Amino acid sequence: MPLGLLRFAMSKKHPEPRMFREPDALKAAYDVVIIGAGGHGLACAYYLARDYGITNVAVLEQGYIGGGNTGRNTTIVRSNYLTPEGVRFYDESVRLYKDLSEDFDLNLFYSERGHFTFAHTDSALSTMRWRAEVNKHMGIESEVVDRDTIQQACPELDLDCGGHLPVMGALYHAPGAVARHDAVAWGYGRGADQRGVEIHQKTRVTDIRVEGGKVVGVETDKGFVRTGKVVSAVAGFTPRITEMVGLRTPITIQPLQACVTEPLKPWLDTILVSATLHVYVSQSSRGELVMGSALDPYELHSTRSTLDFTESLSGHLLDMFPFLSEIKVNRQWAGMADMTPDFAPVMGRTPIDGFYLDSGWGTWGFKATPVCGKTMSYTVANDREHELIEPFGLSRFENYRLVGEKGAASVGH
Amino acid sequence: MKIINCPVNGARPLQEFAYGGPFRDMPDPATASDAEWGDYVFNRDGAPGVKREWWYHLASGVWFVAERDTLRDRFLKTYLYDAGDQAND
Numbered sequence: 152m153p154l155g156l157l158r159f160a161m162s163k164k165h166p167e168p169r170m171f172r173e174p175d176a177l178k179a180a181y182d183v184v185i186i187g188a189g190g191h192g193l194a195c196a197y198y199l200a201r202d203y204g205i206t207n208v209a210v211l212e213q214g215y216i217g218g219g220n221t222g223r224n225t226t227i228v229r230s231n232y233l234t235p236e237g238v239r240f241y242d243e244s245v246r247l248y249k250d251l252s253e254d255f256d257l258n259l260f261y262s263e264r265g266h267f268t269f270a271h272t273d274s275a276l277s278t279m280r281w282r283a284e285v286n287k288h289m290g291i292e293s294e295v296v297d298r299d300t301i302q303q304a305c306p307e308l309d310l311d312c313g314g315h316l317p318v319m320g321a322l323y324h325a326p327g328a329v330a331r332h333d334a335v336a337w338g339y340g341r342g343a344d345q346r347g348v349e350i351h352q353k354t355r356v357t358d359i360r361v362e363g364g365k366v367v368g369v370e371t372d373k374g375f376v377r378t379g380k381v382v383s384a385v386a387g388f389t390p391r392i393t394e395m396v397g398l399r400t401p402i403t404i405q406p407l408q409a410c411v412t413e414p415l416k417p418w419l420d421t422i423l424v425s426a427t428l429h430v431y432v433s434q435s436s437r438g439e440l441v442m443g444s445a446l447d448p449y450e451l452h453s454t455r456s457t458l459d460f461t462e463s464l465s466g467h468l469l470d471m472f473p474f475l476s477e478i479k480v481n482r483q484w485a486g487m488a489d490m491t492p493d494f495a496p497v498m499g500r501t502p503i504d505g506f507y508l509d510s511g512w513g514t515w516g517f518k519a520t521p522v523c524g525k526t527m528s529y530t531v532a533n534d535r536e537h538e539l540i541e542p543f544g545l546s547r548f549e550n551y552r553l554v555g556e557k558g559a560a561s562v563g564h
Numbered sequence: 565m566k567i568i569n570c571p572v573n574g575a576r577p578l579q580e581f582a583y584g585g586p587f588r589d590m591p592d593p594a595t596a597s598d599a600e601w602g603d604y605v606f607n608r609d610g611a612p613g614v615k616r617e618w619w620y621h622l623a624s625g626v627w628f629v630a631e632r633d634t635l636r637d638r639f640l641k642t643y644l645y646d647a648g649d650q651a652n653d
């Protein structure tokens with residue numbers, strides 16, 4: 152791969168073809184229409200084409216590839232969740248991530264850093280023990296570690312957090328990683344495109360036509376397209392899509408904000424999370440500190456940023472790292488998180504024949520991108536849920552069978 | 565800074581308020597079916613629009629109703645609850 156870069160120095164013209172074709176017009180009909188060219192929609196298209204030979208597929212994107220939450224997240228990948236169904240699912244995703252750069256021949260900057268979730272209270276520590284035991288039982292590297300271990304991994308940290316909320320211990324997850332989020336979308340998009348999938352950017356789905364309880368096509372701002380299968384992979388736009396087919400769901404939208412500092416010399420090689428302080432932080436390969444906090448406290452369909460967020464995040468970050476007081480915040484942004492009451496996704500078939508949901512990804516769906524592509528493509532190709540997503544069906548809210556991932560997903564990605 | 569008009573205390577900064585969820589009518593738990601009750605407990609009108617919501621002024625303990633555009637984050641109206649109000653969601 153690095154040697155291949157020499158071509159760029161030798162050639163006057165840009166030696167690589169563009170990553171995606173730009174199909175000019177929509178066809179009259181497709182076997183499958185996927186709404187949303189985020190990581191999830193593109194991964195689904197990729198595996199539909201690669202594993203099931205279903206290539207008459209259109210991915211429709213109102214904006215640009217990866218411009219939704221895929222390009223806005225803080226890129227943390229891990230599998231130390233709380234419920235067995237969650238752990239099994241996310242672990243498959245981590246496994247897929249490890250080989251993805253090779254599969255795509257594209258560097259995703261997948262970087263295993265180790266992931267610490269701090270406990271500042273006895274009750275947090277006991278939840279962590281519970282998580283560690285579930286994780287170990289499922290074969291995941293996960294353990295509770297003491298203050299000394301944390302200090303060794305991050306000598307710059309003030310373990311007492313200014314004195315008012317001392318860290319008592321942490322859940323440590325060695326495989327915890329970060330990756331370049333745009334490249335994940337590009338890799339899946341290029342792979343799908345090369346196998347014949349059409350990706351239509353700047354094409355918005357405005358309605359879904361259902362006849363006799365069955366999907367027959369989608370209306371777009373570029374005309375009507377016939378199809379018997381529609382996959383909604385639109386994260387923060389999910390309620391607008393489910394409204395089109397008259398489906399009620401528990402999904403509500405709240406903004407999640409993030410920011411980066413100016414680039415610093417590398418000093419932080421782990422991922423640190425404190426749910427109590429509402430801070431999580433890692434250092435990118437460019438040297439920026441990538442940081443996020445808790446959800447905004449009320450429903451809002453907007454990606455606006457606020458000063459409240461940077462103010463409170465900076466305050467808490469300084470509790471952990473007083474020496475950062477002179478560092479500037481370079482950029483801040485927000486995404487719309489599609490939240491569920493049990494902090495688990497809503498996936499699979501729905502009461503409408505041919506309408507599939509990949510949603511409820513809230514603040515935790517980037518890490519699930521590969522496994523969502525795998526399981527959703529299986530579900531669409533076979534019209535039957537993949538076993539890994541059976542616990543995540545929409546019907547669980549009718550049957551009072553919630554998943555209960557809150558302890559692991561609420562803040563700490 | 566975002567300002568909300570509390571019906572009792574007037575214009576106050578957002579930080580003084582907590583969101584109390586959508587204003588909704590509860591079905592009678594004695595007669596509702598499991599499906600109706602589940603729909604009430606879990607499902608929400610998640611799409612954007614002008615919604616009626618409960619808000620709470622933390623400093624003075626006042627609960628009130630706000631009509632808010634959830635796409636543009638504009639508070640259009642705030643008023644005290646009147647038991648005759650019907651939910652509109």
Ligand SMILES: Cc1cc2nc3c(=O)[nH]c(=O)nc-3n(C[C@H](O)[C@H](O)[C@H](O)COP(=O)(O)OP(=O)(O)OC[C@H]3O[C@@H](n4cnc5c(N)ncnc54)[C@H](O)[C@@H]3O)c2cc1C
Pocket residue numbers: 186187188189190191192211212213214215216217218219220221222223224225226227228354355356357384385386387388407408409443485486487488512513514515516517518519564
């Ligand atoms: C600030 C922030 C930090 C996060 N941090 C993490 C993290 O560290 N780890 C983690 O695992 N997860 C994290 N997440 C969550 C994660 O980003 C998302 O769950 C995930 O990216 C969802 O991917 P997606 O492909 O489903 O959706 P998106 O990437 O949002 O793609 C959906 C696409 O659908 C398009 N669309 C919507 N409506 C229509 C329509 N009508 N017609 C056509 N196109 C449409 C949108 O334009 C968009 O591009 C974070 C999220 C945010 C906001």
